[in-house]
Amino acid sequence: MRIHLVSGACGFVGRNMVKRLVKTTNDKIFMIDDLSIGRHPSEWLEGFNSKMQGDLEILDKEERLYFWKGDFRNLLFYMRENPRFIQEKYGIEFERFADVFHFAAIVGGRMKIEGDPMIVALDLSIDAEFFYWITQHKPERVLYPSSSAAYPISLQTTEAAIALSEGDIDFKKNLGTPDMTYGWSKLTGEFLAQIAAKHYGVPVACIRPFSGYGEDQEQSYxxxxxxxxxxxxxxxxxxxxxxxxxxDFVHIDDVLDFIFLLLDNVNDGSAYNIGSGRxxxxxxxxxxxxxxxxxxxxxxxxxxxxxxxxxxxxxxxxxxxxxxxxxxxxxxxxxxxxxxxxxxxx
Ligand SMILES: NC(=O)c1ccc[n+]([C@@H]2O[C@H](COP(=O)([O-])OP(=O)(O)OC[C@H]3O[C@@H](n4cnc5c(N)ncnc54)[C@H](O)[C@@H]3O)[C@@H](O)[C@H]2O)c1
CATH class of the missing domain: 3.90.25.10 (UDP-galactose 4-epimerase, domain 1)
Structure with missing residues (x-):
């Protein structure tokens, strides 16, 4: 049995990813979200009955979709204490997760990034626990969403703006200053992704999305x-x-297509742009x-x-x-x- 994990599953990218996985695979999906921003699956997944098993919600009678509501860090902590926490507590039998999509993050629009930078910095703690866990659990493949905010802001000014290329972030050279705490956390996440891949042999691919948008995005964007x-x-x-x-606006369907292409081709933690180029x-x-x-x-x-x-x-x-x-x-x-x-x- 293949089971994928989607953290931040009820947010904008997560919802679209879950719907895509439901449509294109027969695999099981373990969704995690604290619903701080996300919407409960009943609002965007049609045709699924749900029942509770303790604090886990099981959607559909074939038990294909699971929804764990809570702070991902807590689940990561439980799995750190007991690597078979999910299997034992919820009776779901599997050896390891297949694809892991890590979308749980405090994001928000410009208002939050500039107005409450310290809450956004909590992404560092979510990502640190996450990357530690994948090096222990060793899922088959991992997708880490970085961001175009990781690029040096000096390359994005009125006078000096250029089309940002992957090589403008080079961990062996000068990194520049990314965009606020959000950019710093993404840059750190990319660094951890490379360590997870190279030092621990976990296949990881990173994307640097520019401005992703879509039909069901929150109004704060x-x-x-x-x-x-x-x-x-x-x-x-x-x-x-x-x-x-x-x-640079890029539609979510293109972002998802690109994620699957990348998972099939990249495993060393390196990061690729996903934008329109315009x-x-x-x-x-x-x-x-x-x-x-x-x-x-x-x-x-x-x-x-x-x-x-x-x-x-x-x-x-x-x-x-x-x-x-x-x-x-x-x-x-x-x-x-x-x-x-x-x-x-x-
Ligand atoms: N949408 C874009 O254009 C874009 C661009 C660049 C990067 N990204 C990255 O993609 C990822 C997803 O972005 P999004 O647009 O879907 O954001 P979003 O805010 O819509 O989704 C994030 C989800 O994570 C959940 N969440 C937050 N903290 C959590 C925690 N501690 N535990 C469990 N759940 C938690 C929220 O409730 C929300 O549903 C983020 O890492 C973001 O930085 C997105």
């Missing part, structure tokens, strides 16, 4: 928030900062959404809002050269999907 306001035909249209700051300013994003909505609003800059670095976008050449892979969903197509999803919520 810019893409769904801007889409919702365009759907309501906001005018004047408020933008954080001047709106000239830019990001810089889109927030002004352009508003233009795309207002065009989809069929109106032309006046723009109202909100200069007191946090905007982060000026320009952050990916150089996708290494990914193209190494794997012959490019994202499939264009900005227009992806944003149309998000817009249509927001229209339904009106």
């Amino acid at each position: 810019p893409v769904p928030a801007i889409a919702a306001r365009a759907a309501k035909k906001e005018d004047p249209f408020e933008v954080w900062g001047s709106g000239k700051q830019g990001r 810089l889109t300013s927030f002004l352009e994003l508003i233009e795309v959404f207002s065009d989809i909505a069929g109106y032309k609003p006046e723009i109202k800059p909100l200069l007191d809002k946090p905007v982060g670095v000026h320009s952050r976008y990916a150089n996708m050449d290494l990914v193209d050269k190494t794997f012959g892979w490019k994202p499939k969903i264009s900005l227009r197509e992806g944003m149309t999907r998000v817009y249509n999803a927001q229209l339904k919520n009106l």
Whole structure:
């Protein structure tokens, strides 16, 4: 029996990953989330009955999906004390997890990254326990989501912005300063991933997603928030900062495709960009959404809002050269999907 583990399973990336695994495999899935941000599986997984076995929720009669609600660090601690904790406590028989997707993290948008940096720093403790556990448990394969926030912020200023390449982070040379505590925790996570792979022989692949977005993302993120306001035909249209700051938007379906490609091909802990390779300013994003909505609003800059670095976008050449892979969903197509999803919520 194959069983995968998805931490942070009820968050944006986790939910999409669980739904993908349900659709494309017959394997079991062990989901973990403390629901601090995430939504309970009953809200986004259709057609599954659920029953409780102690504090574990079992979804569906074939016992294919399990949901453990709580702080992942607690479970990691229980498994540190007893490596067969899950097997013994819940009577699930398996030797080791197959694929482990580690999405549990304190993320939030710019407001949280800049407004409450110390809570975001707790990611260091989640990741440290996680990486220790994988070196003991030795799952078949591990996916660690780093972030484009790990790149040096000096390469993302108004004057010096460049398309960020994987080699701009080199653990043997100067690393630069990543973006706030969030970026530091991701950079540390990548370092631990390499140690887990090279020193302990655990197959790990890392992704550096740029701005992932999708239909069911929380409203605290810019893409769904801007889409919702365009759907309501906001005018004047408020933008954080001047709106000239830019990001690289990539649809979640492309992110998931890339994750599986990477797991099949990378096991040494190295990290690859996942972005579109295109810089889109927030002004352009508003233009795309207002065009989809069929109106032309006046723009109202909100200069007191946090905007982060000026320009952050990916150089996708290494990914193209190494794997012959490019994202499939264009900005227009992806944003149309998000817009249509927001229209339904009106
Ligand atoms: N979405 C993106 O574009 C993007 C970009 C770069 C990196 N990432 C990384 O991908 C991962 C997932 O991101 P996301 O967008 O799905 O974020 P998210 O906030 O939607 O999901 C994180 C999930 O983890 C849960 N969680 C937080 N702390 C926990 C804990 N201690 N124990 C158990 N569960 C906990 C939350 O409830 C939430 O459901 C994160 O590591 C994030 O840094 C995402």
